[in-house]
Amino acid sequence: MSKVSVKQLLVLDGEKGELVKTSRGNGVRDAKTLAALKSHSEAERRRRERINAHFATLRGLISSNEKMDKATLLAEVISEVKQMKKTAACASEGLHIPMDTDEVKVEECEEDQGSEPKTFSLKASLCSEYRPDLLSDLRRSIDGLPLKLLRAEISTLGGRVKIVFFVAAIEEKPEARDVLMSSVHSALTNILDKVSASAEYAESFFPRKRPSASYFNS
């Protein structure tokens, strides 16, 4: 172990709060460790400022206009996010409105009965941020599968898009259904991943290493 194990006493003067060394056994080698300690505390201070800036931002974002405890602020944020996710899911389910959560869903539709050969229908949906090649990618993925596209619905809202399409497949074997459903699912998931990869816009604006050019104060 690389424990430093400095055999010395660090004496904290309770009156002035200064830290003085009582170098026991060796001379003045504390210049380095002192500098290290200082940079350490400064780094920690920067970290604190970063986090607290985000806290301040959250305070501004939360509808409540009272000043809150850090903990209760987080609790408020949590409940608000939960509520928003719930209503978003509701809106996305009932109406076909693309809400905030990216998702892909594949479910079985009603059985096509009586027709020969036997077919079954799927309802697949993809909800994501829009990107230019989304539709062509989607078409390519669908074309690559043994499916017949029955109907498709596309809706957009504020840069987001929800695509629902209904496809039919010939049922060769009963066990082929799940395979097909999962392959549809993975095809859509790939598209969704490609979206989030290409739209990787970083809203991060915190200088990693900068001699503290006055963060912000509001």
Next chain:
Amino acid sequence: MSKVSVKQLLVLDGEKGELVKTSRGNGVRDAKTLAALKSHSEAERRRRERINAHFATLRGLISSNEKMDKATLLAEVISEVKQMKKTAACASEGLHIPMDTDEVKVEECEEDQGSEPKTFSLKASLCSEYRPDLLSDLRRSIDGLPLKLLRAEISTLGGRVKIVFFVAAIEEKPEARDVLMSSVHSALTNILDKVSASAEYAESFFPRKRPSASYFNS
């Protein structure tokens, strides 16, 4: 001020990390202050646990599946909340709902200033009954014009569709604007005529009014 101002030296043993008092000048009166100190540290510990529990909850709520820094986690939460608020506001107010009357509209957007070459933006919209080849017809029309498609919004409701798209054009001459606008308008009108031609019989049943999209008006 009720400064305690204990005149004593606190000696930190660097080897074991223990904190020992070297009571300077007075005896062992720390029984009370020690208890207070302990309860203080315990309270602070509880506070930390509370906050960190909320951090953990947020980690679970955020869609990202990586484990993140506290600060980045907060940043992520902030951006998600912002996004949610944006789409929520958009959904409640600015929805482009396909209404009862077929129409095509072409209007000028805000001027793009400062960019070279000079461009200007148009907002064109088409609202009609849906038919299968509508989108491909539209795309063909748009591709035939000297326009750059900036953004398009498609929304559907009950078999009707409204398509709004924003295009930019290079402004060669000032008088070319009106020419271009009218050509866009006629292109869309042609598409709309083709739609109503294929669904002509339905027009006689619903001359003018329709059950409108009432459930968007909360």
Next chain:
DNA sequence: CTGAACACGTGAACC
């Protein structure tokens, strides 16, 4: 060895 990230205990301020 430097740096980043965390938990901890403590001083200060505010009911």
Next chain:
DNA sequence: TGGTTCACGTGTTCA
């Protein structure tokens, strides 16, 4: 006066 919240410096650990 305690009780509670915050900021700070520090020890520790990991990459």
